[in-house]
Amino acid sequence: MLKANCCDEPNTMLALNWDNSVDAALKTGDAAYVLMGMWLNTRAKTEYGETPGVDYSIFQFPEMGMGHDDVSMVDSKEFNLLSTAKNVDGAAAFMTYMLSKDATAILAEYGMASPSTDADVAAYDPVIQKSVEAVSAANEVQFVLGDLLPGDLGGEYRVQIQKFLMDPSDENIDAITAAIEAVAVNAY
Structure with missing residues (x-):
């Protein structure tokens, strides 16, 4: 690319x-696309006044038939319930509610999807529907790398991505993956 x-x-x-x-992509038109998380959907609607599916959309990348069609990547946003919480039962009830049909409808109003099987996909705007369809059709779902990495490894990953952009040669890719692996060994 x-x-x-x-x-x-x-x-x-x-x-x-x-x-x-x-x-550059949504306001001035100086760029044709931008690679961002799905939270961009809410920003496009609220800050730019764009209409999902009319003024902007998403597309699968890589394109179908390129050998990666069975894998989807999603942002990882978690609710965590700690055993040290002051109200474990209340927190557990909240987490259960967030997967309910009512909560998924509220999330849909704000342009966000829910992993709940009770979610009404028809309530989502066209961009979210497209995203949900791509993830649902995947044989494998992977979480966006940076969201789940330990701190030091996340920092190294971002540094190495910058080095890759400066020099995407095969030789540099080997050095980049070795640098990431060296930090990963101690991170886990």
């Missing part, structure tokens, strides 16, 4: 924060 000029120059990509990248 980088060799096919899919993206800006690495120095430009690395200099942009996510706000500027999103603005």
Whole structure:
């Protein structure tokens, strides 16, 4: 992709924060696409006044037939119930409620999806529906890497991604994966 000029120059990509990248795609029209989490859906509606499925959408990447069609990646956002919580029963009740039909309907109003099987997919906007369909059709679901990494490993991963963007050669990929693995060995 980088060799096919899919993206800006690495120095430009690395200099942009996510706000500027999103603005370039949804506000100024200086970019054709932006790779972001599904939380961008709410931002597009509330901050930019965009209509899901009309003014913007999502697409599967890589394209069907490229050998990765059976895997979907999703953001990992967790509720955690600690044994040291002051009201374990109340917290457990809240977590149960968040997977209920009522809670999934509230989430849908705010442009968010729920992993609950009680969710009414028809209540989602077209962009969320497309996302849910892609994840549901996958044989395997993986969580976005950065969301689940231990702190040191997450930091190293981001540094190495920057190094990859500066030099995506095969030789550099080997050095990058070795650097990530070296930190991972101590992180787990």
